[in-house]
Amino acid sequence: MIRVEGLKKVYRNVHALNGVSFHVKSGELFAYLGPNGAGKTTTIRILTGLTRLSGGDAWLNGFHIERDTLRAKRQFGLVMQSINLDQELTLLENMDIHGRLYGMTKALRRSRIRELLGYVDLISRRDTIVKRLSGGMKRRLMVARALMHSPRILFLDEPTVGLDPGIRRRIWGLIKQIQHSGTTIFLTTHYIEEAEFLADRVAFIDNGRIVALDTPSAFMARIGKWAIDLIQDDQMKSIYFKDRKEADSFVATHRGSYTLRRVNLEDAFLSLTGKKVKN
Amino acid sequence: MAVYLREMLLLRRRIKRLILSMSVSPLLYLIAFGYAMGKSVKFGGHTYLEFLIPGLVAMSSMTQSFAIATDINVARFYWHIFEEFQAAPIGNVAYVAGEVLAGVSRALISVTVILTLGMLFGVRLHWLSPLFWLAVALNSFVFASLAVALAMLVKSHADQSLLTSFVITPMAFLGGTFFPVDRLPHWAGQIIWILPLTHASRAIRQAAFGNLPGPSPYLFVGITGIIFFIMALKCVNQARD
Ligand SMILES: Nc1ncnc2c1ncn2[C@@H]1O[C@H](COP(=O)(O)OP(=O)(O)O)[C@@H](O)[C@H]1O
Ligand SMILES: [Mg+2]
Numbered sequence: 001m002i003r004v005e006g007l008k009k010v011y012r013n014v015h016a017l018n019g020v021s022f023h024v025k026s027g028e029l030f031a032y033l034g035p036n037g038a039g040k041t042t043t044i045r046i047l048t049g050l051t052r053l054s055g056g057d058a059w060l061n062g063f064h065i066e067r068d069t070l071r072a073k074r075q076f077g078l079v080m081q082s083i084n085l086d087q088e089l090t091l092l093e094n095m096d097i098h099g100r101l102y103g104m105t106k107a108l109r110r111s112r113i114r115e116l117l118g119y120v121d122l123i124s125r126r127d128t129i130v131k132r133l134s135g136g137m138k139r140r141l142m143v144a145r146a147l148m149h150s151p152r153i154l155f156l157d158e159p160t161v162g163l164d165p166g167i168r169r170r171i172w173g174l175i176k177q178i179q180h181s182g183t184t185i186f187l188t189t190h191y192i193e194e195a196e197f198l199a200d201r202v203a204f205i206d207n208g209r210i211v212a213l214d215t216p217s218a219f220m221a222r223i224g225k226w227a228i229d230l231i232q233d234d235q236m237k238s239i240y241f242k243d244r245k246e247a248d249s250f251v252a253t254h255r256g257s258y259t260l261r262r263v264n265l266e267d268a269f270l271s272l273t274g275k276k277v278k279n
Numbered sequence: 280m281a282v283y284l285r286e287m288l289l290l291r292r293r294i295k296r297l298i299l300s301m302s303v304s305p306l307l308y309l310i311a312f313g314y315a316m317g318k319s320v321k322f323g324g325h326t327y328l329e330f331l332i333p334g335l336v337a338m339s340s341m342t343q344s345f346a347i348a349t350d351i352n353v354a355r356f357y358w359h360i361f362e363e364f365q366a367a368p369i370g371n372v373a374y375v376a377g378e379v380l381a382g383v384s385r386a387l388i389s390v391t392v393i394l395t396l397g398m399l400f401g402v403r404l405h406w407l408s409p410l411f412w413l414a415v416a417l418n419s420f421v422f423a424s425l426a427v428a429l430a431m432l433v434k435s436h437a438d439q440s441l442l443t444s445f446v447i448t449p450m451a452f453l454g455g456t457f458f459p460v461d462r463l464p465h466w467a468g469q470i471i472w473i474l475p476l477t478h479a480s481r482a483i484r485q486a487a488f489g490n491l492p493g494p495s496p497y498l499f500v501g502i503t504g505i506i507f508f509i510m511a512l513k514c515v516n517q518a519r520d
Pocket of ligand 1: 011014015016035038039040042043520
């Protein structure tokens with residue numbers, strides 16, 4: 001559904017992407033996980049036509065993004081990291097203009113708006129000016145707007161950044177629902193839990209390169225099932241164990257405080273790149 | 280069409296403020312210059328007020344259609360809504376045409392405001408002449424297209440204000456709006472004749488006086504408009520970083 005080959009981007013002298021390749025299957029939820037400045041937004045901006053690429057190729061549902069631009073653009077909906085709604089217009093007007101941009105008929109626009117605003121629980125607010133909505137509501141409206149023209153692919157750039165944990169979970173539920181309705185989802189995040197909870201496959205991106213790409217469970221299986229965090233020589237350290245028995249036998253010989261926990265994606269990222277995602 | 284519609288929805292929401300702001304400066308000019316000069320000053324058989332109002336029409340249709348650049352930039356750098364258009368499957372022509380049309384609509388509203396003010400001051404000219412409105416529309420087309428082109432090229436909102444003060448403000452004063460161009464020194468006259476506003480304001484004034492302006496100003500302004508429009512089409516691609 002999304003095919004990316006050797007994507008490169010150079011801004012003046014910043015190498016934002018150094019040859020990124022991946023392939024997202026139809027119906028898959030693919031997460032792009034990496035620290036700030038890794039190149040996540042740049043990848044989405046190139047795939048959606050907002051930024052010119054410096055090298056490489058990309059296809060969306062078979063349409064090349066540079067050679068077959070208009071058709072490639074019909075394949076996706078886009079939710080950017082920063083709020084990009086028309087703040088002085090109502091929810092309905094925001095949705096309607098989007099529908100018109102994609103050439104939808106009036107009847108189709110009307111039914112789709114009702115359906116989607118219901119879906120994201122904003123139907124009672126349809127005539128409110130967007131300015132008056134809360135951050136979580138704006139985010140949901142952006143998701144609804146992106147789905148307006150029933151795209152095959154949905155791009156989500158850090159969809160829950162800056163939201164409360166409760167609202168974040170609600171958006172996660174929404175994203176899962178969208179995936180179950182058959183949409184392919186490409187999501188970027190710097191929240192480990194988000195990728196771990198949502199993604200079928202995760203690509204770790206760092207410094208404009210994909211460092212590793214696998215399913216969350218495969219990543220975790222690579223390093224073990226259990227982890228013990230402890231302080232050693234004034235440094236926080238994590239030790240990984242294949243199973244609980246190994247961990248227990250370590251604990252038996254260990255003196256001092258420690259935390260025993262399940263291995264998570266953060267551990268996988270740490271062991272692959274030598275650094276934390278959040279910095 | 281969606282691009283135009285969006286601008287019109289926004290315009291509708293701001294219409295009161297906009298009309299108010301569109302009336303302020305013409306009103307000041309009318310009072311200050313109109314009464315100060317009084318009935319004593321005459322240019323070619325017309326009172327200064329009769330001379331001034333078509334000039335204000337030309338100036339206002341220019342500044343108001345050019346103001347679309349500010350709206351585009353606010354949408355682009357502040358609200359990021361330009362991304363919606365960039366990601367949508369619409370061609371550059373659809374985008375540019377939508378914005379230019381919005382600029383022209385805005386200009387036509389401002390001209391209506393000025394004519395209403397003019398009537399309050401008792402100035403009666405040939406306001407219904409199609410040639411008058413054609414000149415107004417072409418003048419707006421030129422500056423709306425230029426606005427879109429420049430809005431695509433600037434890298435920040437501050438650049439935009441700079442351009443406005445360097446391009447539009449001097450032209451507003453020199454383009455035959457406040458005084459006849461032939462009163463200027465020779466070298467200045469030469470420069471002024473390459474400004475589209477000079478031609479537009481001449482045609483607008485002639486038509487308002489009930490004369491036949493002749494085709495050349497229309498051609499000059501129309502061709503300039505088409506050149507700017509094509510420039511704007513090319514510049515849309517430049518807006519991708
Ligand atoms: N418009 C731009 N001009 C110059 N450099 C940029 C621009 N956009 C992004 N960058 C640089 O490219 C790199 C990747 O940025 P980005 O893709 O936004 O990262 P992420 O979304 O993963 O946080 C960063 O080093 C950033 O500073
Ligand atoms: Mg980003």
